[in-house]
Amino acid sequence: MSLFQTVQTPALTYEQPLGLFINNEFVKGVEGKTFETINPHNEKPIVAVHEGAEEDVNIAVKAARSALNGEWKQVTPSERGRLLTRLADFLERDIETLAAIEALDNGKGVTMAKGDVTASAGCLRYYGGWADKIYGQTIDTDTNSLTYTRHEPVGVCGQIIPWNFPLLMFAWKIGPALATGNTIVMKTAEQTPLSGLYVAKLIKEAGFPPGVVNVISGFGRTAGAAIAAHMDIDKVAFTGSTLVGRQIMKSAADSNLKKVTLELGGKSPNIVLPDANLEEAIEWVNLGIFFNHGQCCCAGSRILVHEAVYEKFLELFKKRAEQNKVGDPFNTETFQGPQVSQIQYDRIMSYIKDGKGAGAKVITGGDRHGSEGYYIQPTIFADVTEDMTIVKEEIFGPVCTVQKVRSEEEAIKVANDTNYGLAAAVHTTNINTAIRVSNAIKAGTVWVNNYNTLHYQMPFGGFKESGIGRELGSYALENYTEVKTVRVHLSQS
Ligand code: NAI
Ligand code: MG
Numbered sequence: 465m466s467l468f469q470t471v472q473t474p475a476l477t478y479e480q481p482l483g484l485f486i487n488n489e490f491v492k493g494v495e496g497k498t499f500e501t502i503n504p505h506n507e508k509p510i511v512a513v514h515e516g517a518e519e520d521v522n523i524a525v526k527a528a529r530s531a532l533n534g535e536w537k538q539v540t541p542s543e544r545g546r547l548l549t550r551l552a553d554f555l556e557r558d559i560e561t562l563a564a565i566e567a568l569d570n571g572k573g574v575t576m577a578k579g580d581v582t583a584s585a586g587c588l589r590y591y592g593g594w595a596d597k598i599y600g601q602t603i604d605t606d607t608n609s610l611t612y613t614r615h616e617p618v619g620v621c622g623q624i625i626p627w628n629f630p631l632l633m634f635a636w637k638i639g640p641a642l643a644t645g646n647t648i649v650m651k652t653a654e655q656t657p658l659s660g661l662y663v664a665k666l667i668k669e670a671g672f673p674p675g676v677v678n679v680i681s682g683f684g685r686t687a688g689a690a691i692a693a694h695m696d697i698d699k700v701a702f703t704g705s706t707l708v709g710r711q712i713m714k715s716a717a718d719s720n721l722k723k724v725t726l727e728l729g730g731k732s733p734n735i736v737l738p739d740a741n742l743e744e745a746i747e748w749v750n751l752g753i754f755f756n757h758g759q760c761c762c763a764g765s766r767i768l769v770h771e772a773v774y775e776k777f778l779e780l781f782k783k784r785a786e787q788n789k790v791g792d793p794f795n796t797e798t799f800q801g802p803q804v805s806q807i808q809y810d811r812i813m814s815y816i817k818d819g820k821g822a823g824a825k826v827i828t829g830g831d832r833h834g835s836e837g838y839y840i841q842p843t844i845f846a847d848v849t850e851d852m853t854i855v856k857e858e859i860f861g862p863v864c865t866v867q868k869v870r871s872e873e874e875a876i877k878v879a880n881d882t883n884y885g886l887a888a889a890v891h892t893t894n895i896n897t898a899i900r901v902s903n904a905i906k907a908g909t910v911w912v913n914n915y916n917t918l919h920y921q922m923p924f925g926g927f928k929e930s931g932i933g934r935e936l937g938s939y940a941l942e943n944y945t946e947v948k949t950v951r952v953h954l955s956q957s
Pocket of ligand 2: 501502503504568569570655656657
């Protein structure tokens, strides 16, 4: 099978790389296998890409190690920054193509996909700016010493990303790692390998030396597991399910104790208090759960509404949710496309069935949308109780629950009654209430009167079982540097 293929999308035609990207070349996998990626809009295969497994990971790690000790080491910090900003420019140059790839392979609306491209370019440019501003301290212990710290790259980094934001997760991961001088073996998600391979081509075009970024398309249990267990990978960064996060941490512990950062699931509360601007709150609540078809780790899936506005809220929220445009990702008006895969579709539909069976009231939705593709209606459940599975577990689809609370205290208690702690929001016009509630909630991000407004300058990550470490902002740089202390004894003669 060839290494490139012309792909036609409803928007444009482009050249799709299909190989694994190792040492700046597209190559076939050692086992010679390929796998198909599916268009979730029509359930048909788009192309087959080459599949990487353990042996390919080994080859990629060797390439990354030799780049780390060789050419990449000689590249100055400001030149690293220049390469990252150049890559950002190329993403923007190719925004139409990249957005079309995301719409085709992931199913997100092409207008939303353009937002992902812009945010990815912004993230890379932001970390490009950091590259020559990574430094330690000088520490004055006594007159006979000179002590200083160096922030050195951790080394070869394994990065495993999911399918919900294929391009954006790629950018979040490589930005801080490259700014700080590491090299990378990236495994993209098997559902959405196409944008990562396209960016690999841009990485070469931008002028990164061979081996600095290697991209493996492949499956979790083979290529992903090989990264987590590898003896010559110094750090692994993972975004995905809590279940797999635990396995990665175990593999890291059982192998070489590689550093681990995890960005996992959530069941984030979105609190609406009686003094909220209800119209505005509903806009954010709607975006909070239905953006990206509910396939967001920080989705505001548990909506907690004060009893004083509960009935009014349900009436307006139902109306708003029913206005969301569901359909073809290539329609520029589309807000909600199909779920990414049959597996995710089935998983979400089984949660919906479970919710109905448990006696939750369907306010709107609750069924598939249309007859082809993995489309699900925006679904709101109300009159739920805390013990229901749909209230406890991450659904990762366009499905939310609305719960009635009687006070601010109860809202906080219910909000925190979860093993997760990724994000939360509170809607109120009282500044004191806003800050009191934000402080009381155990979550990595709290939005006040907004939702899902992530930004590459702001750290993002989880309390409790939602993860370890922070991505984005200057905080992410810490995951990718080892601090070395050098103490020099000064001779007195
Ligand atoms: P997953 O956690 O299995 O997949 C995420 C990534 O991990 C993919 O690249 C996959 O190939 C890789 N992976 C899978 N098993 C692995 C292993 N044993 N070792 C190393 N890497 C492995 O998630 P999946 O099955 O795609 O989705 C299941 C659920 O996970 C979703 O319904 C959702 O609740 C959650 N999820 C959360 C995401 C987030 O952004 N936090 C993203 C994707 C899924
Ligand atoms: Mg796909």
